[in-house]
Amino acid sequence: MATRSTIMDTNSFRAEHADGLDADTRKLTDKRSKVLGESYRLFYRKPVHLVRGEGQYLWDAAGNKYLDVYNNVASIGHCHPAVIEAVNQQMKMLNTHTRYLHERILDYSEELLATTPDAIDRAMYMCTGSEANDLAIRIARSFSGGTGIIVSQEAYHGTSDLTSGASPALGTGQPLAATTRLVPPPDHYRVNAPDLGEWFANEIQKQIDGMKAHGIKFAGFLADSIFSSDGVLPNPPGFLQKAVDVVHANGGIFIADEVQPGFARTGDAFWGFARHGVVPDVVTTGKPMGNGIPVSGLLAKSDVLAAFSDEIPYFNTFGGNPVAMAAAQAVLKVIKEEGLQEHSRIVGAKLQAELAKLMDRHESIGDVRGAGLFIGFELVSDRSSKTPDKALALDLIEKLRDHHVLTSVAGPYGNVLKLRPPLAFQESDIDWLVGALDKSLTELGR
Numbered sequence: 001m002a003t004r005s006t007i008m009d010t011n012s013f014r015a016e017h018a019d020g021l022d023a024d025t026r027k028l029t030d031k032r033s034k035v036l037g038e039s040y041r042l043f044y045r046k047p048v049h050l051v052r053g054e055g056q057y058l059w060d061a062a063g064n065k066y067l068d069v070y071n072n073v074a075s076i077g078h079c080h081p082a083v084i085e086a087v088n089q090q091m092k093m094l095n096t097h098t099r100y101l102h103e104r105i106l107d108y109s110e111e112l113l114a115t116t117p118d119a120i121d122r123a124m125y126m127c128t129g130s131e132a133n134d135l136a137i138r139i140a141r142s143f144s145g146g147t148g149i150i151v152s153q154e155a156y157h158g159t160s161d162l163t164s165g166a167s168p169a170l171g172t173g174q175p176l177a178a179t180t181r182l183v184p185p186p187d188h189y190r191v192n193a194p195d196l197g198e199w200f201a202n203e204i205q206k207q208i209d210g211m212k213a214h215g216i217k218f219a220g221f222l223a224d225s226i227f228s229s230d231g232v233l234p235n236p237p238g239f240l241q242k243a244v245d246v247v248h249a250n251g252g253i254f255i256a257d258e259v260q261p262g263f264a265r266t267g268d269a270f271w272g273f274a275r276h277g278v279v280p281d282v283v284t285t286g287k288p289m290g291n292g293i294p295v296s297g298l299l300a301k302s303d304v305l306a307a308f309s310d311e312i313p314y315f316n317t318f319g320g321n322p323v324a325m326a327a328a329q330a331v332l333k334v335i336k337e338e339g340l341q342e343h344s345r346i347v348g349a350k351l352q353a354e355l356a357k358l359m360d361r362h363e364s365i366g367d368v369r370g371a372g373l374f375i376g377f378e379l380v381s382d383r384s385s386k387t388p389d390k391a392l393a394l395d396l397i398e399k400l401r402d403h404h405v406l407t408s409v410a411g412p413y414g415n416v417l418k419l420r421p422p423l424a425f426q427e428s429d430i431d432w433l434v435g436a437l438d439k440s441l442t443e444l445g446r
Helices: 017-022 025-035 081-093 104-111 130-144 196-213 238-251 302-309 320-336 340-360 390-402 427-443
Strands: 050-054 057-062 065-068 120-126 147-154 180-185 218-223 253-257 282-285 295-300 363-372 374-382 408-410 416-419
Touching: 065 320, 065 427, 081 320, 104 120, 104 295, 104 320, 120 130, 120 302, 130 253, 130 282, 130 295, 130 302, 147 196, 180 196, 196 218, 196 238, 218 238, 238 253, 253 363, 295 302, 320 340, 340 363, 340 427, 374 390, 390 408, 390 416, 390 427
Parallel strands: 147 180, 147 218, 218 253, 253 282
Antiparallel strands: 050 057, 057 065, 120 295, 282 295, 363 374, 374 416, 408 416
16 A cells, blocks of 8 residues: 655545535535545545635635635735736736737746846746746756756655656655655754754765766756745755755756745745755746746746757747736735735744744644744654654644634654745734644643
């Protein structure tokens, strides 16, 4: 039997939970199984039937209001009126592909590239983060002449053939590519190293050397700069620089997967990689850039991209279409006009401080760490040994669901709550979240 996927199966509804459902919910889950098959997963032992969203809030079919502390796809808030208006107006005019001239894709590209280091000066568009990372791997291979890709041990980078082969979080049922190598995550909480950056760079060098010993030429290192699937590992800022230096010294490129840490999420910088003072060779992003509208992007240094683009034409029918670009422009404008980067920094710091106070009341909280509105809340059965408590984490998210707070878990042990609300999350929401965590842990006797 295949090992369960950490990203798909850790917090999921399964057949054995069906008997505990009310009739209406059971009817929907049965219908899903019948018409959608068995690959899809629902969150929670008792799935949530959502019908409406606004900002950081969601409502279910019975009218119950929930605080969304997980959804970064609706990055600036569910159903943001600026995005709705932009998409509606453009849809009434034109929606087509990129083989005709259109101003929106050009204007947006200039606006987006202005947020990156000067060396990153080219943009390409797709519909999903998987497609962006797929193209990034192809570019890495064209530029380096190699095939070997390094990712972290619990990384998730997509669902295409290339990206699923570099996404160990999908579980052993999805085999990794023969040219993929894994490095342990840069876990400041668990790794006992005087210099985390040097330790991590050495781990990458070991894998590059191992590739070489097996006749595989190194192509690139692909990483989400907050290591979200590895358990949210943002600190200390700057530790990635030595790893990127090792990547370049060995002829590879650094691909920054910014689907989760990008677009003002971390507060310290617009891009997650910028917290570390590094300049990636390629940057990928996904649906948060359009607040949920299917749009993704790849930004690159022109000389790195040229190794691919000068030889191979690329076309993605609806990548960069005018409607998607309208949504993306609206998101970028809202982030700037509403000051969401600074908002994320300030509110995120206050939230993290309040969460840390819970450690005095609950011995089961081992660590609270984060950047901006992206926080990892780690649960342990023993603080001194840092023994992961996956069972508690899974029970806790179910309790939180009962208190109308929605989130999920991450990390190799499935014991880290990933607290990642829409950027619409306000200081006034902190009491709801922290109170629900306190109450839920108390109810669980932990």
